[in-house]
Amino acid sequence: MRTVHEIRARSTRIGRFRSIAWELQTSRYVEQASHTLLRLNLETRGFHALADEGWLALLREDATRLDYTRWLATVYGFEAPLEAALAYTPNLKLLIDLRSRSRAGLVVQDLLALGLRAGEITDLPQCLPMAPFRSPIEALGWLYVVERSTLLHDAVRRHITSRLPDLGTATSYLTAYTGTAGARWTELGHVLDRAAPTDDLIHDLVVAAHGGFRALIAWTHGRTGVRAYGL
Numbered sequence: 001m002r003t004v005h006e007i008r009a010r011s012t013r014i015g016r017f018r019s020i021a022w023e024l025q026t027s028r029y030v031e032q033a034s035h036t037l038l039r040l041n042l043e044t045r046g047f048h049a050l051a052d053e054g055w056l057a058l059l060r061e062d063a064t065r066l067d068y069t070r071w072l073a074t075v076y077g078f079e080a081p082l083e084a085a086l087a088y089t090p091n092l093k094l095l096i097d098l099r100s101r102s103r104a105g106l107v108v109q110d111l112l113a114l115g116l117r118a119g120e121i122t123d124l125p126q127c128l129p130m131a132p133f134r135s136p137i138e139a140l141g142w143l144y145v146v147e148r149s150t151l152l153h154d155a156v157r158r159h160i161t162s163r164l165p166d167l168g169t170a171t172s173y174l175t176a177y178t179g180t181a182g183a184r185w186t187e188l189g190h191v192l193d194r195a196a197p198t199d200d201l202i203h204d205l206v207v208a209a210h211g212g213f214r215a216l217i218a219w220t221h222g223r224t225g226v227r228a229y230g231l
Contacts, residue, residue: 034189036196036205040144043206047213051145054220055152059159068160068167069114072107073124075173078219079146080104081130088132089139096140096191101147101184106172113170127219133208140195141208145216147188150177 054071057063083102086092111121133139157174160167177184196202 034186034193036192036202037185037189039202040141040192040206040209044144044209044213047210047217048148050217050221051149051213052152055149055156058156061163063160063163065114065164065167068164068170069111069116072110072114072170072173073116074220076104076107076111076121077124077126078216079107081126081128082142082146085130085132086139086143089136090132092133092136092139095136095195096143096188101143103173103176106176109172110170113172114167127215135204136195137201137204138208138211140192141205141210142212142215144188144192144205144209145212147185150181151185154178154181 054074058068058071083098083104086098092098108121112118133142153174153176157171157178161171192205196205
């Protein structure tokens with residue numbers, strides 16, 4: 001049974017990581033660089049706690065290798081079809097380099113390192129259907145949702161590898177932006193500023209991000225497919 005001190009320490013640690021992510025999103029540099037990104041952060045803040053829940057769960061002292069594997073499988077089930085939808089969205093590639101932000105393949109590498117076979121990964125449930133988006137603005141709203149989580153990745157990686165050192169060979173996804181997360185976040189802000197220079201377009205961007213967050217939360221909090229698969 002946990003002591004009051006242990007419970008308070010865990011609560012403080014998780015609260016600290018939440019504040020780190022929020023500070024990264026709303027830092028003065030980002031605020032100065034991108035009014036659009038700051039506004040998007042503020043107008044989607046109501047979704048952030050639920051969207052972050054799976055990552056923050058990995059900060060528990062009792063988080064296991066199986067917890068990590070399940071969560072990566074869940075992430076893959078959302079990001080793989082999203083990346084496909086982004087790739088086929090007309091004109092989106094004119095605004096942003098999607099290849100450098102595609103990470104589903106890295107999740108596959110990590111799942112293989114964790115012991116899953118290639119056929120098992122292929123059979124993992126995915127969040128479908130996810131068709132190409134109607135416009136770059138809609139696509140960027142959804143991209144924002146998954147890019148935002150990268151601000152937590154380094155903290156999660158440090159924590160799980162300190163507790164479970166054998167997982168160090170299965171962190172390709174978490175290390176994709178190591179040392180560059182802030183710069184990539186700022187770059188995304190510049191893209192959003194160029195893509196949504198008017199209030200109407202920013203509104204459309206916020207609406208799209210709300211839709212992305214709702215889909216992500218429904219997927220991650222259901223997770224029935226992943227668990228039913230046997231993970």
